[in-house]
Structures are given as structure tokens and as C-alpha cells.
Amino acid sequence: MRRGWFLPIAATLGFAFLYLPIMSLVVFSFNESKLVTVWSGFSTKWYGELFADPQMLGAAWLSLQIAFFSATIALVLGTLCAVALVRFKRFRGRTVLAGAVSAPLVMPDVITGLALLLLFVAMEGLVGWPSGRGVLTITIAHATFCTAYVTVVVQSRLSDLDLSLEEAAMDLGATPVRVFFDITLPIIAPALISGWLLAFTLSLDDLVIASFVSGPGSSTLPMVIFSKVRLGVSPDVNALATIIIGVVALGVIGATLFSMRSGRARRA
Amino acid sequence: MTTLDSRLPPPRRLRPWHGLERRLRDVGISGRTLVIAAPAIWLTIFFLVPLVVVFGISLATKQFGRPPYSPLLTTDEGKVQLTLHLSNYVRLFTDPLYVAAYLSSIRIALVATLITLVIGYPMAYAIARAPDKWRNILLMLVILPFWTSFLLRVYALSGFMRGNGVINQILGVFGIEPLVMMQTDFAVYVGIVYTYLPFMILPLYTNLVKLDTSLLEASADLGSRPWQTFLSVTLPLSLPGIVAGSMLVFIPAIGEFVIPSLLGGPETLMIGRVLWDEFFAATNWPRASAVAMAMLVVVVIPILLLQKAQDAVVERGK
Numbered sequence: 001m002r003r004g005w006f007l008p009i010a011a012t013l014g015f016a017f018l019y020l021p022i023m024s025l026v027v028f029s030f031n032e033s034k035l036v037t038v039w040s041g042f043s044t045k046w047y048g049e050l051f052a053d054p055q056m057l058g059a060a061w062l063s064l065q066i067a068f069f070s071a072t073i074a075l076v077l078g079t080l081c082a083v084a085l086v087r088f089k090r091f092r093g094r095t096v097l098a099g100a101v102s103a104p105l106v107m108p109d110v111i112t113g114l115a116l117l118l119l120f121v122a123m124e125g126l127v128g129w130p131s132g133r134g135v136l137t138i139t140i141a142h143a144t145f146c147t148a149y150v151t152v153v154v155q156s157r158l159s160d161l162d163l164s165l166e167e168a169a170m171d172l173g174a175t176p177v178r179v180f181f182d183i184t185l186p187i188i189a190p191a192l193i194s195g196w197l198l199a200f201t202l203s204l205d206d207l208v209i210a211s212f213v214s215g216p217g218s219s220t221l222p223m224v225i226f227s228k229v230r231l232g233v234s235p236d237v238n239a240l241a242t243i244i245i246g247v248v249a250l251g252v253i254g255a256t257l258f259s260m261r262s263g264r265a266r267r268a
Numbered sequence: 269m270t271t272l273d274s275r276l277p278p279p280r281r282l283r284p285w286h287g288l289e290r291r292l293r294d295v296g297i298s299g300r301t302l303v304i305a306a307p308a309i310w311l312t313i314f315f316l317v318p319l320v321v322v323f324g325i326s327l328a329t330k331q332f333g334r335p336p337y338s339p340l341l342t343t344d345e346g347k348v349q350l351t352l353h354l355s356n357y358v359r360l361f362t363d364p365l366y367v368a369a370y371l372s373s374i375r376i377a378l379v380a381t382l383i384t385l386v387i388g389y390p391m392a393y394a395i396a397r398a399p400d401k402w403r404n405i406l407l408m409l410v411i412l413p414f415w416t417s418f419l420l421r422v423y424a425l426s427g428f429m430r431g432n433g434v435i436n437q438i439l440g441v442f443g444i445e446p447l448v449m450m451q452t453d454f455a456v457y458v459g460i461v462y463t464y465l466p467f468m469i470l471p472l473y474t475n476l477v478k479l480d481t482s483l484l485e486a487s488a489d490l491g492s493r494p495w496q497t498f499l500s501v502t503l504p505l506s507l508p509g510i511v512a513g514s515m516l517v518f519i520p521a522i523g524e525f526v527i528p529s530l531l532g533g534p535e536t537l538m539i540g541r542v543l544w545d546e547f548f549a550a551t552n553w554p555r556a557s558a559v560a561m562a563m564l565v566v567v568v569i570p571i572l573l574l575q576k577a578q579d580a581v582v583e584r585g586k
Contacts, residue, residue: 010390081307108523115318
């Protein structure tokens, strides 16, 4: 096929657009001056400042805990949901379940946040649980929308799965539960890991929903960042962003190399 | 309990699920029911019921106290009275602020989606046509920003477009006057395109990579120019990808809060921001609920379109 000049140029410009702002942020995190956009010399002092800020550190730790628990709940619920949708072709309420699990993917955050807050308040009035709002309510809220993402990831892996292995195990007398744990689970493990990681990242990243359902003393990291950034640029946020981008980049590059290698091994 | 346990064979190896199935069957619950029930119950309580609650509270009025809205049901000497206020909805249609916010949200989301499509389509096509060894790396470059914090990417963009930001410094080198980009609708468009671009590229790529190139060759052999082939073959075949990508950008963009509040100016009206202010600044929960219901009406049709497009992509994949 003829290779034109248009596509490569368009792609290059597109990638430049995606990456230049991030790269300039990383560069300026090592800037000495407080003026984030004027370069005045290399320095790592903003990193030092970041790690000496108890509010940031406390919020980061809180966010990591919430992300861990909500991703784990979402992993269990999302996997069950994916199994139900892929394997059980017909059951009552299948369309409702499919809709309810995919709608949170695109539902505007402000609606999800408001709806959950109103639910928690109404529930507290009716049954006394959950009392007040804080880590628990944020975790529930995050687990709910993360379930949708885990379901999508696991669903696509499950529907590609070769059924003959499971059928063979069943023919040999294994119960469905045993087949799931011994055969299905090891095969879909990569999807489970990426689903969990995706849920973890999304929970760490959420500002809007957490703002609605959090309570006094439970400010997550994005909430602290937002309140800082709203007042203008702050160099320690640049430092934090650089750390997060670095960790994510290492993870994604590692995962890509791993999947490229295993893909090559499978083809060979 | 002891009789039940003694009926079970002793576990040969440590497998937590060993015997679990039989135990459940004894109680009359099949594993299948359990698999469906767990997520179904969770999603009902924490996704469907909340939407009903929002609808209910949108029919209340603001009131001082906890919770800050009037009860829908009141009992008075054995009589149960249901009070529904339509004032919030009346207000939505009569107050020019809300009408303007709706229209401008839809306009901003629509224009931004179109720009994202125009930028994202060639990128997705380039990745789909790239040599094998490049394709994974390019895909990774698309996915990477998707995994980094949304908030921090918006923040990075604000540093880029600021009055003394990188763009204006580069312009200054060429002796061009600094541009005012921040706190304008333009910045909001750029923000939406920037943060949602991966959502456009990925479904388009999945669609375009499956495109049968022999169709393109056939079209070229029959004398079509490249752009004619594109318009009559590639574009129609990639329609499900276009719809899916566009909806993935359009729907969340309508309710966007972070982008207009960090990049937009005070006159950038978006409905997500109005809802936020109604809730946090005015603590008018019923009004915020009515805004949410009205926003839901706007996004329901795109959500249905999205589901149809995704089904089409799945069908074609089989």
C-alpha cells in the first residue's frame, strides 16, 4: 500500500500534543525558582519539600489505602459480573445487569458523586449505617465505579477464552467451582492483574466522587492537590506529578515489554 | 452443624472451595445464582437505588437542618402525606443561567468531541497501519497518559498555556505577543481534547486494525483516488469505532467539572460546574439533584448509542 506523508505527520503532531505538556511539567519540577515557568537552575528542593509536607503525605497514604481496598472489592465483583455476563447467556435481569455495570463507565462523575452521597445520607437516616462519611463511603463509591472497569477488562479476556480446556476438566469430573479455580482463574490471571491495577489507578485519581462522599478529616490526595492547584501553580505538585508519571511509565513500559515478549514466544 | 460436617469427606488438599459447593447446594443456593447475585445486589444498592434517591430528592425543597432538604413523606395524625415540589424543575427551565449552562455544556462537549475525532482519527489510522514492531510502542504511548492522573494532566496543561507558560515563552522568542489562553473557552476545548484523546483513539484503533486492506486495494485498482477510497470505504466501515469513540468523549465531557474549573474562566458555564456550586456553595441539595436528573436526560441517548456501537464492534470482531 502507498504510504503517504499525511498519516506520519498527523501522528507525530498528535503525540507531541499529548506529551509536551507532561514533559514540560517534569522538567520544571527540577527548577529552582518558585516561578514554575522560568528556569533558574537545577534543584531537587521541591522533592524535599514534598516529602516534608505532612498534609500531602497523609493524604497520599489515605488514598493508597482506599485504592487498595476498593480495587480489591472491584476485582471480586467485576470478575463475578464478567463471568455472569459471558458464561450465563440467559438469566433474568441480564440486560439490567449489563447496563448497570457499563453505565458507570461514562456516567458524569458529578452525578455519581451526588447520587452516592444522597444514598449514604438517606441510609444513615433510615438504618443508621454508614454513620457519617469518610474512608468507608469513599471506598464503597470507588469500588462501585471500578467494578465497571474490571468487568470490561475481564469480560474481553473471558470471551476470547478457549472453552475446550474447561469442558475437558468437566468431562474428567471436576465441579464447576473447581474448574473455575484450577483452569479459568490461572488463564485469566493477566486480565485480573490489569483490571486490579486499572481500578487502583482510577481510585487514586478520583477527585469529584471523593469530594462528594468524603467527610471531615478524610481528604484524599486529589482533593489536596486540587485545593493547591486551584490557587495557582505549586512546584511541589510538579514534583509529585513527576513521581507519579515515573511510576506509571515504568509500569506501563514494563507491561508492554512483557506482553510483547510473551506474544513473540507464543507465535514462535 | 456437626451432622452436616461429618457427611463431608475430609479435605485431601487445602482447597478453600472444596466442599463449599456442596454446602451451598444443601442450603439451596446454586453457585450460578451466587455469581450473579453478588454484583447484582451491589450495583442495585450503590448504582441504581442512588439514581432513584436523586430523583426523589429533586422533588424536595431546601431546608435548614440535617439533612438539608424537606422530607417527601410526612405523617400527621395517622395520615401519610406525600409532598412533591416541582419548583426545582420549573426553575431549571425558567432561570436563564441553567438554560445557558445546558446549552453551552452541550456546545462545548460537541465541538470538543469533533476536534478530538479530527485529531484522533489520523492517529488511530496511523497506528493501525504502522509496522508490527512499531504498533505496540505507539499503542503504549496512547495508553500511558490514560494511566497517569487526569487531574495532574489538566494541571500540566494549565502550566503550558499560562500567560508566562511554555507556549508564550516560545512565541516570545519569535517576538510574538503573548496569547491569553487560560481562563477562556478555548482552554476548555484544549483541555477536553487533551485529556480525552486516548478514549477516542483506542476504539477507533480497535476498529481500523480489523479493516480488510484488500477492500482498499480493490478500490484503488478500480481507479479511486486515495481520498475517494477513504470516503467511500474506510470511513463507512469505521463508523462503529467513530460512534464509540465520540460517545466516550462526549458523555463525560458534558458533565466535566475539573477542566472548566481549572482551565475555564468565570464565564465558562458548564452544567457539571453548576451542579457542583449548587451543592457545595449553595448547599441546595434538591436543586443539585434536579440539575443531575436533567443532565441524565441529556446523556441517556448518547449512552444508548454507545451501547449499540459497542455491540456492533463486538459482532464484527466475531
